[in-house]
Amino acid sequence: MTPEKTRKTVPPSGSQDLVPAPDLPYRPQDPQSYHPGIGLIGCGGITKDHLTAYKAAGYRVVAFCDVNLENAERRRAEFYPDAAVFQNAADLLARDDVEVVDIATHPAVRPPLIEAALLAGKHVLSQKPFVLDLDVGERLVALSESCDRKLAVNQNGRWAPHFSYAREAVRRGLLGDVNGVHMSIEWDHRWTEGTPFAEIKHLILYDYAIHWFDMIHCLLRNQTPLRVFASTTRTKTQTMMPPLGAQVAFEFEHAQASLSFDAATIYGRQDRTYIAGDQGSVYSIGPNEKEQQLTLYTADGVSQPDLVGSWFPDGFHGSMGELLCAIEENRRPSHSAADNLFSLSLCFAAIHSTETHQTVVPGAIRRLPIDKK
Incomplete structure (x- = not known):
């Protein structure tokens, strides 16, 4: 507003x-010099808000992936026409230019994708709800720590x-x-x-x-x-x-x-x-x-x-921005x-x-x- x-x-x-x-720092924050390639896995309706925020913030999305390839191609055409598109997440995770992954699939299929991304050396922003099982969540947190990768959750309402x-x-x-x-x-x-x-x-x-x-x-x-x-x-x-x-x-x-x-x-x-x-x-x-x-x-x-x-799209800017700042500053993200x-x-x-x-x-x-x- x-x-x-x-x-x-x-x-x-x-x-x-x-x-x-x-004067309180309530606005989304951006990293000073860290500008990684971002990959988006899952290109459904809500990701239009993700990408609107990322584009406005100047973030680099270099790859899209969706089991329905048309969804990935649509998002590429709308926001980042030079990005690569994939139907298989493993192909996106194999790219060296992807350092951070935004996983925006349905909850039931997210944990294996988060695990694969961490093992591939990527930092991860998971869409909410993070998991449907707290024990699975604790295991993924432990994996992120053992891989020395940041794992955050897109609780965009915080921003x-x-x-x-x-x-x-x-x-x-x-x-x-x-x-x-x-x-x-x-x-x-x-x-x-x-x-x-x-x-x-x-x-x-x-x-x-x-x-x-x-x-x-x-x-x-x-x-x-x-x-x-x-x-x-x-x-x-x-x-x-x-x-x-x-x-x-x-x-x-x-x-x-x-x-x-x-x-x-x-x-x-x-x-x-x-x-x-x-x-x-x-x-x-x-x-x-x-x-x-x-x-x-x-x-x-x-x-x-x-x-x-406004919550949309600033919440999505804040969520990704906090993860990028945490990576740059080598600290745990607040989310x-x-x-x-x-x-x-x-x-x-x-x-x-x-x-x-x-x-x-x-x-x-x-x-x-x-x-x-």
């Missing part, structure tokens, strides 16, 4: 004055401008100790009816909410999650199979968190986030996840940063696969809770079968 489109609306805050917003700014505010201690995180999303997800997405039993909590589970983990990463309770509900008029209502409650050592999803909202759509700390709070609201007005409350006053950009396993443990626990109607300890549920029924 550009500054000129931003309407300043400050929720009730007592008598605090409006003050300049802290949505409003969430990235809030995350930086928490990381820098502007809110003090976070004791509450509450997010609610009201939108219409019925566009998925008649698509393969509608065959996923827990479409909302598994495919969509994976970003919000990751946000909860990011904001409360210094606290231990103790229990998760979740439930889903079908609206009275819905005709598609997956429940369109879902809610999750999290109990942490010294905090609480909640997620609420209403995916059959036609009018008055909203996306809201409230982060409460003992030294400050953040409130962000908008009609969707791409258009947000964020307000920061601290002892210094109330501030509303003019956030530049590493090892870190993402904690986010997945929250997701797995929530989905298991909806099935059993019981509270679940995160990490206790190791494998997530995604039923199609």
